[in-house]
Amino acid sequence: MPELPEVETIVRDLARLLPGRTIKGVEVLRPDLIEGDTPDGFAGKLRGRKIRSVVRRAKNIVMDLGGDRLLVNLGMTGRLLVARTGDEDATHLGARLALDRGRELRYHDVRRFGRLWTLTDGAWTAWDGELGVEPLSDDFTVDWLRGAAARSRVAVKTWLMDQARVVGVGNIYASEGLFRAGVDPRRPADTLSEAELARVRDGVRQVLAEAIEHRGTTFLDYRDARGEEGAFAARLKVYDREGQPCDVCGGTVQRLVQGGRSTFFCPSCQH
Template identity: 75%
Template structure:
């Protein structure tokens, strides 16, 4: 599933390509990908609108249309691709947004867990208010993390992945951040000292920033807005490396399941 670095990479690509573009035609080929409106109403809300900006909130791509916003959540296998009219369609095209200048914004999704929807200002405020702190913002401080985590007994990895607390951190980067911080993913969140919380906050910031620099992590489905793979997978220290030697101490890395998701860690380095 695309996490913050993958979505941020796509957003930065589209932010240089879409502002000022006018939407011409919208074709919904897979109606189940659209939320909140019937396909015809969804298309009508977009047709003729001009793109003002492209931003990210949590794991969502947010296209500003002046008073309304198109929100795209990629789910597990979604791709949002820029293309020229006439180029071959991707194999699982779900929504095509044709721009007046001949380009197209194409939403492709093999498993169709992603969603697109349009919101006005009031709905946007409600949606935004239900999301947690952005981990690359000034609000994500060691002090905030220590105080907030101190109110919960859930394992720290599960806590980090709760989008109502911290947004954008999923399975890959939670495992990687905790390895960098030297914190056992099984630790109850409220057992972290102030020093450990500071290491976790720094680990989260570092791994997300590094992954953005390499344009995200591709195992199978993720592609940027140009259809290219991310380059961070080879730089992962622990994720999907169960049984391999720890890059720090050589101890075999461990795998366990937390909240239905695989966690990878070093039982020697992470306490």
């Protein structure tokens, strides 16, 4: 799915469209998308509630309903769209929230890896506490990285993708951030020098920020809250570029598999 920049793009769209809207009705077409509740139970917690705000935490969309929160994780192929009532598109439609003023919020998901669920205030605090540091926050420092990485022998690419450590970095931006850092994705996290950790921090932050500016990467399925593609794919340096020349050195971009996921890197730029 959607990694941090894609979720952030959707959240910024929703934050302009949804606050103040009331949920008038709930229709669940794929019950397996609802986490920890029956469709009726889920619907009962949402119906009549007003959406106060929309924020992002890690790769999750979080809507404050005043006390309880509605959370959405898009998995690999989830789409959360604001549409006009009657603007029908039933393709892989999983759930639909009717809003006031002729709008509805629709969740579509081909592979159905995504989830929707609600959390009470207390449960939200506990859930939030299990997640790692936000890479665009001031907490993502070289000092923090050094302390956290020192305890792990996992390959740095896999390390970056663990949401209990750093949130929001998925398969695309882990490869891209390490390319910018000039660090080999296979390096065990605890072998990185202070200077390399600083480059990893800066590389990850820069690529995430640029991707947000370009409204995210549409590789296959990603769409923003209005159904539009992101524009960052054209700016990827290594992801899905196996066999193509490296933009920086002209060498050949290579692919390898780590933890069952593809990693792309330039062996002559990354050490």
